[in-house]
Amino acid sequence: xxxxxxxxxxxxxxxxxxxxxxxxxxxxxxxxxxxxxxxxxxxxxxxxxxxxxxxxxxxxxxxxxxxxxxxxxxxxxxxxxxxxxxxxxxxxxxxxxxxxxxxxxxxxxxxxxxxxxxxxxxx
Amino acid sequence: xxxxxxxxxxxxxxxxxxxxxxxxxxxxxxxxxxxxxxxxxxxxxxxxxxxxxxxxxxxxxxxxxxxxxxxxxxxxxxxxxxxxxxxxxxxxxxxxxxxxxxxxxxx
Numbered sequence: 001x002x003x004x005x006x007x008x009x010x011x012x013x014x015x016x017x018x019x020x021x022x023x024x025x026x027x028x029x030x031x032x033x034x035x036x037x038x039x040x041x042x043x044x045x046x047x048x049x050x051x052x053x054x055x056x057x058x059x060x061x062x063x064x065x066x067x068x069x070x071x072x073x074x075x076x077x078x079x080x081x082x083x084x085x086x087x088x089x090x091x092x093x094x095x096x097x098x099x100x101x102x103x104x105x106x107x108x109x110x111x112x113x114x115x116x117x118x119x120x121x122x123x
Numbered sequence: 124x125x126x127x128x129x130x131x132x133x134x135x136x137x138x139x140x141x142x143x144x145x146x147x148x149x150x151x152x153x154x155x156x157x158x159x160x161x162x163x164x165x166x167x168x169x170x171x172x173x174x175x176x177x178x179x180x181x182x183x184x185x186x187x188x189x190x191x192x193x194x195x196x197x198x199x200x201x202x203x204x205x206x207x208x209x210x211x212x213x214x215x216x217x218x219x220x221x222x223x224x225x226x227x228x229x230x
Contacts, residue, residue, distance in 0.1 A: 035219075037167075045159075045167065045210055047219040059217045062124075100172055108214050109157040111178065113166035 009117030022096030
């Protein structure tokens, strides 16, 4: 079955960095785009970043553009989110999610989600 | 950015009730609209995609309709496990955006 497992979260000071990992299994990983979506404590959902199935295109929310970098390794079925520098407002649960359809050039709906990894930015 | 506005923000209902949640987009998104259910301390779950297509494994009491700027999610007969927060999301133009959520509570 489809499984997405996030890791790499933790507590970091403002200006620090973290690298999140999304490890995937149970589906043809190299055929699906992957998104990161975050949720601040007690708040709603915010889309963060997308990487195309072949790694050939990326999109970012304006709030993270220039600070976060999404990448993937189709040989290892993994996606990373490099976050640097972190701000207080980046505190959230970070989820990775796979596209609903294969080979969507711009991504589409989030059909399966991981359980999330918590990032806390605090001084 | 496309703004997604859900109404109501919260609703109280009883088991067996029919509930409708509305989502309005600030500009047309065609049928690039999804609905998710989220329970406390859990990841969201896709219910409806492409405005009206039921995701595999989702009970048929959930249905979606609409296109362009106005969409609805209907739960035909509420079950105890349906009490959760529901979000709409547009996947037409980046940045993809979510509605603020509708909390469905037990009356």
